[in-house]
Amino acid sequence: MGVDDVPLDDKAKRMRDLLSSFYSTDPPPSLPANASSKYATLDTINTITFDADQYMNLLVQKSNLEGLLQRHVEMAAEIKNLDTDLQMLVYENYNKFISATETIKRMNSNIVGMESNMEQLLDKILTVQSKSDGVNTSxxxxxxxxxxxxxxxxxxxxxxxxxxxxxxxxxxxxxxxxxxxxxxxxxxxxxxxxxxxxxxxxxxxxxxxxxxxxxxxxxxxxxxxxxxxxxxxxxxxxxxxxxxPIDSLKAKLLEKLEQSLTDLQLDCGESINVLIVDKQILQEEIPADSAASTTHEDSTHEFAEAIRAFRAIFPDSEKQLTKLAKDLVIKHFEATEQRIRRQIFPEELLKMLRIIWTDVLLMDEVLPEAALPDFSFEAARASVELYIDSTFLQLVQDISDAVTKIPSKSKEATEEAFQLQSALDAGKRAVTDGSMNVLKEFRLLLDADFGLLLKLRDFIIDWVQEGFQNFFKKLDDRFLTLSGQNSLTSNDQDLTEGTQKEKVLSGLVLLLSQLCVFIEQSAIPRITEEIATSFSGGGLRGYEYGPAFVPAEICRIFRSDAEKFLSLYIRMRSQKVSVLLRKRFTAPNWVKHKEPREVHMFVELFLQELDVVGTEVKQILPQGLKRKHRRTDSNGSTASSRSNPLRDDKITRSNTQKARSQLLETHLAKLFKQKMEIFTKVEHTQDSVLTTILKLCLKSLQEFVRLYTFNRSGFQQIQLDIQFMRTPVKDIAEDEAAVDFLLDEVIVAAAERCLDPIPLEPPILDKLIQEKLSKTKEQNFSSLA
Structure with missing residues (x-):
């Protein structure tokens, strides 16, 4: 392995050892001289205790011939590299020694002559000092x-x-x-x-x-x-x-500060210039730099500076000044709540709250210990919640006024003269437009950009949602009050003879029924959509209380009220006719009744009451589907089994036994007549309401007939009256078959209670009816003329 293949760390370490051995006299750490040969290794070649013989023996023992040759080549390369490195080190150090020598020579040449200059400087300093001492002495x-x-x-x-x-x-x-x-x-x-x-x-x-x-x-x-x-x-x-001694001044100055609170409150109230006429706001906007705003701002600055000066004069007055500052905030909010109770508008409320918040921030700068922002936040919660509640209460009152102030055609208002359609339209507008306007006003509070209302944003959302829930419940209570009932489950005795604790117009009850239908089907979905769009969020009520606004519950309440108000209207109208029927049957002595000469006056009154009902329902109820149930003379019909025996030409005046035989046949026919459903579910349509009231009236007429005993003339009078009203009532009834059946029931009931049930002959019956019709036409013509 050549020197170039030795790792960088090993090579650097070897170079350091070489330099250290060259410049240092201390031997590097190595094995002791007397170390045992058994501890010798091939790495000891770089130590000062290197033994060449021992190293060669160890190398021969551990390597073969090829390894020895390879190690020879490596060592030759290492020796050559070491010689080169050593030569380079010598050259580098030689250059440094040359540079150091030249530097020392220059220093020696520069230092020469410096000692003489220093001696001259010292002499001059001593001369100056002596002259200075002489001047000072002189x-x-x-x-x-x-x-x-x-x-x-x-x-x-x-x-x-x-x-x-x-x-x-x-x-x-x-x-x-x-x-x-x-x-x-x-x-x-x-x-x-x-x-x-x-x-x-x-x-x-x-x-x-x-x-x-x-x-x-x-x-x-x-x-x-x-x-x-x-x-x-x-x-x-x-x-x-x-x-x-200014302690006596402290109480006096505090009194002056308290007096200034009243002035500041009056300034706050006078800085809002709002004129209210007929519940519509005619507002002259006050510029931001107007005299009133400037005066109030200057007064507040003066008050704040007075507090700052007071604290400087009386350092221990923090508690008293805090009370004064809080009293100022309390009086501001008291003035605000007084305006709210007198029906405030959102623009005015925002101005007052903005003034209060500006004053609070200004006072907080001079009296931070009072924590006025937090204190005003709690007071603002109560004021804004009061405003929202008052707005909903006013909306309930507006709706109530809209439905109760029904215009009439004449000065003496009668039920026939009421314009129910205009009142219903006014009520619908009051509900929808009023609710939308209320939401628009509340939206102004959410869009306010100053800190007081920004903190109340989530609270306002919850108050609006909860307010609508309570608003509809209060509106429901108000409808119950307008209908003359604290509870719709009151006994029917309250309506007996058309008298109540408070006189309630039947048309108003019908109007409330239709208004409830409108609220359930149109108003609540629209309000729910608007709330979801503009007033989503909140959630400060807590999940344990559930959602603040539950449209399904409100819809259920008004759906139920619509049905109950409609039933109440039908009951009121039916019982008014019952009073008329009671007077009709109570007055005469039916056992001694004279032969009928004309149709009785009660028939006209009865038809007039039906006309009044028709006028009312046609104003505000939809017409509904035209489904006339007409009777036929088919087998098993009520016409063939009930009317024909009473109108049969075979019944004569002279044969009472035969007439009674015919009556027995009528009773037997009941067992085989077609079953007919008289009273069905009432719908919110003209035909359904009119038919239901007519059925109830005819059923009442039948029951009154069952209470009295008639002679032949009395029975014939009942027959004449019923026959005359048969055509008019069938024209207005939706279910002609049921009405015709009830008319037959009245005649049959009279026959059952008659001592001599001989009916009028058809020619005489028709003659009396035609005379009454002619007389009625003449009266109508005279009244029109």
């Missing part, structure tokens, strides 16, 4: 005299200042330069203490008289209402410098 007496004269001059100036002090103080009093006067007097105090009782007695007395005047004037400034708070604070500082 000027010593004059210098002392000059210094003495200078001290005397300063003393004379001070004496002159003391003698001039009373006149200086008088000039300061005239010019009200009290700060200069205090500075002059406090500067002269050391001299007065030392020589005031001897040399400067008169000056001291005159100065004290002037200072007494100054103290009175400063006290007057502190107690003066016309002076600013800053001026009073500066006067207090000057009094403190004059060693005046």
């Amino acid at each position: 000027l010593f007496e004059k210098r002392e005299h000059i210094e003495k004269l200078h001290r005397t001059r300063n003393l004379l100036r001070k004496v002159q200042f003391i003698y001039d002090l009373p006149s200086r103080l008088g000039k300061c009093i005239k010019s009200e330069a009290y700060a200069d006067a205090v500075r002059f007097y406090t500067g002269a105090m050391p001299i007065f203490k030392a020589y005031g009782d001897s040399s400067f007695q008169d000056c001291k007395r005159a100065s004290e008289e002037a200072v007494a005047v100054i103290i009175r004037n400063l006290q007057g400034k502190v107690y003066s209402d016309s002076e600013s708070i800053q001026s009073r604070a500066e006067a207090a500082v000057l009094l403190k410098q004059l060693n005046f």
Whole structure:
């Protein structure tokens, strides 16, 4: 292996050893001289104790001939390389020795002559020192005299200042330069203490008289209402410098600061210029640099500077000043909440909150110990939450006003005159537009860019969502109140004879039913979408309370209310007709009833009530599908089994037994008649509501008929009345078959309760009906004329 193949570390180590052996007299560490040969290795060739014979023996023992030849070649190459390295080291060190020798020669030549120069310099320094000592000696007496004269001059100036002090103080009093006067007097105090009782007695007395005047004037400034708070604070500082006992001033100055709080609150209230007319805001925007804003800002700066000065005068007043600062914030928010209770608008609220936040930041600079930002944050939470709650309460009131202020055509409002359609439209607009406007107002709070509302962002989102949930529940309660019920499960006795604790218009109940349908199907989905778009996030309520706004629950409530209000309307209208029927059947003596001459007046009243119902439902209910269920004379129909026996020409007046036989046949026909469903589920359509009310009225008529006993004339009167109303009521009914069936039931019930059930002959029945129709047409023509 050649020298070039030796690793770099080994080669570098070998070079260091060679250099060390060349320049150093200390032998490198090696094995002891008496080391046993058994410890000898091939690596000992580089040590100082190298034994060539031992090395050769060891090499012969461990290597063969080829290895010995190879080792010979390697060692020859190493020897050659070592000779080359040694030669290079010698050359390099020789050049360094040459350079060092030349440098030493130059140093020797430069140092020559330096010693003589140093001796000359020392001589010159000694000469200068001797001359300086001579000058000092010659000027010593004059210098002392000059210094003495200078001290005397300063003393004379001070004496002159003391003698001039009373006149200086008088000039300061005239010019009200009290700060200069205090500075002059406090500067002269050391001299007065030392020589005031001897040399400067008169000056001291005159100065004290002037200072007494100054103290009175400063006290007057502190107690003066016309002076600013800053001026009073500066006067207090000057009094403190004059060693005046100012503890008595502390309470007075605090009283002035408390008085300024009221002024700041009034400034805050007057800096907002808003005019409200008919719940619409006509707002004159106040520029940022307006007089009101500038005045309030200046007042707040003055108050803050007064607190800063007060702290300087009374270092232990932190607790009292903190209370004053918090009182200022509390009064600001009290004024804000008062405006909220009088129906504030979002722009106005933002202005007031921005003013409060500006004041808080300004006060925090001079009184950071009060922690006013955190304190104002807690107060703002209550104010903003109150604003959101008040806004929702006002929205409930607006919707209530919209549906209750129903315009009428005449001054004397009757149920027929109400314009339910306009009221329903107004209610829908109040719900949708009102809710959208409320969300728009709340959005202004979220978009505010100052710190107070930025901290409340998540709270506002939760309050808005929770507010809508509570708003719809309160709206539901208000609808229940408007319908005259605290609970929709109240007994029907409350509606007996059409009297209630509070008179409730049936049209209003019908309107509320349709408004509930609109809220469930249109308003709530739109509001939910808007909330998801603009008021997502929040989540400060905690997951244990669930989501703040649950549209499904609100939809369920108003869906149920819509059905119950519609049922209430039907019940109210039906019971009003029941009152009419009770009066009709209670008045006459049906056993002694006279022969019928015309259709009874109650029929007209009954049809008028149905017309009123039709007028109401047609205004706000959809028409629905036209599905007329007409009766036919097919086998098993109610027409063939009930009406024909009563109208059969074979029944005569003279054969009572035969008439009763026909009545028995009618009863037997009931067993084989087609089963008919009378009362079905009520839908929110005109036809369904009208038909349901008509069925209930006819069912009531049947029940009243069952309560009385009739003679032949009474039975015939019932027959005439029912036959007359048959055509009008069938025209307005959706289910003609059921109505026709109920009309037959009334006649059958009258026949069952009749002592002599002989019906009118068809010609006579038709004649009386035609006479009534002609009379009705004449009355209608006369009323139109």
